[in-house]
Amino acid sequence: MATISTGPLIGSVDEIDNTYDDPRERAPLVVNGRSFGEVTRIVTSSHERPMPMAWVVCLTFSLALLTMLLVTLGMLFSTGVGVWGNTNRVSWGWPIVNFVFWVGIGHAGTLISAILFLFRQNWRTSINRFSEAMTIFAVICAAMYPGIHVGRPWLAYWLFPIPNQMGMWPQFRSPLEWDVFAVGTYFTVSLMFWYVGMVPDLATMRDRSRSKLEYYFYAFISLGWTGSSRAWHRYERMYLLLCALSTPLVLSVHSVVSFDFATAQLPGWHTTIFPPYFVAGAIFGGFAMVLTLAIPCRKWLGLQDLITMRHIDNMCKIMLATGMIVSYAYAVEFFMAWYSASKAEQFTFTNRPFGPYWPFFWSMVWCNVVAPQFLWVKYCRQNLWIVMTVAMFANIGMWFERFVIICTSLHRSQLPSSWGMFHPTLVDICMFAGTFGLFLTGFLLFLRFLPIIAMAEVKSIMPQAHIHDHGHETDPHHTSGATSHEPSGDAAKESKPWRGGNW
């Protein structure tokens, strides 16, 4: 297992600037003139080398949090939902806030895998694998909450259409039941996408295994992959189809989550802007979490040549764009409340910034509206400390946003006689912290035991991955002045540090 080591494992210490936009040549996505073999070694090093001290510390901390989650779940099951701060008035409280928060984070993975694939954004290849892993663990955290929020979790299987002696079925006209299908489908498809995308890289780990146990484990889960071109052909077709299927899926999931609110009569919820607003928020929060995880990982695991400054830069730009959409949605909500001429609606939107929950509202505005504005400046996008800080603000801000939507709308609705406040209990707080333990434990074990970057996909976008035919073929992409042997390794470093070739 892991032992203590200090300093960068491999990879350069200096950051290489590949964020320029020169229309004459594409900026490289793998820097330092790496060869295929070097990409393999960089990616598998997190499995084959001792893990850095930071990983050991993080895993210990995560396991402690995970234990806390299990303890609080035990308290919940043995006592009942009264251990939470939920009341008659604010009946959804933290469990649903946390559900929406986690399922939102789970959106970036499939977005990067599917939508960026359809848009031919090759930079996705370095970050898609671990953002998919992030999706899986985030959706597990999310799916837990509705399951335990039903009050009698041992009857949670009633959510599924199973024939029974009572002749009862789930209510398919209810948005909550749509949620079961949307989140369930999303988790299943994301899991398949993640696993099947990993099969060629698991084969790499099989072929590099150092013990019999390792060999059998990776051989079993890599399904006997041999990299046959016929297999690759069907595999790529399947990948394209999965992307085309996942794209509407990922947009539908948070839309359906928003229907939970939008179909209700409650002021502050009953609005048609929710589906696009929630989807933009999910992408914003999801990319913030990807950055939060990617920046330390690339440093500690020496992935700077694969997750380059250009990747960080692009993610920052997406965060900025989606952050602006979210800000716009906030503004539209206020406008519509005023324009609706509904007293209850107007009151709700006065109550948010100036009512008892004003710190939550203004924290949300600071984190989601003001903080991302720093990303307009290239200097800020290049400074990892600033990027990390902005991403952290976005993570926190998105949680506040869900709290503001759920709790401030519920606690003062149309009937003033039933107004009340929501106070989280210690169990609420510890359980939410505990879900980070579940999330991080899964993610850290993934870093150790599975291929953390899609090696095959990264290799396929490297300049030397293309067939060069000296103009014999009629393919316009690969014939214009291409040479048959791209400089690689040391030769490439001497002549052209990273700009080389035509791809």
Add this chain to the structure above:
Amino acid sequence: MSVADPIELTRDPSIDTSIDIESTTTVAIMAEYDDVTAAAHAAAAVRNAGFKHFDLHSPFPIHHVEKYVGIRMTILPWIVLCGGLTGLCTATFLTHYTMAGEYPGLSNFSGYQFLISGKPFLSTPAYIPIMFELTILFSAFAAVFGMLFLNGLPMHFNPLLRNHRFKRVTDDRFFVVIETSDPKYDEAAVLKLLRDTHPLALERVED
């Protein structure tokens, strides 16, 4: 510091995953390359020589390799279409039947007409999210399992996987493999054909 600082490959030759049998037979001839273009051209040469049972193995999908190896478009999209239609029909039946079709004689399998807010039992618009999700779910299953089925995976009994040299196929090497089962197979001719493509190595794959 040295950037590449390569990790020594620790493939332990003592890990012998081969099956011990007395006599082995050659099942294929394998040529190794370290360059995409050379491997693709070799595959094209093998194809032009009329071989059918051959393949190009690579660590990553090579763009436009289909025309070198001679691969026809897969039928996978049709399988996925069937999966999607199955999902759509399943969800349409499930929602409409369970919400509106009440047949008490079917006991456990009867639908259940539950009146809520005076809404109609047959309210198709409300069932669209379910129909959409199941369409996607069944299509995705069809895509993944269809791909595995067409590729004959999982398949753990492959002589190639027991070849030590072939381990680099998932790292940085490319292999053209001609199987002895090919009707045109003739060892001397195959060796000459592959030697002319200037491979790094030529080897018999034993089973």
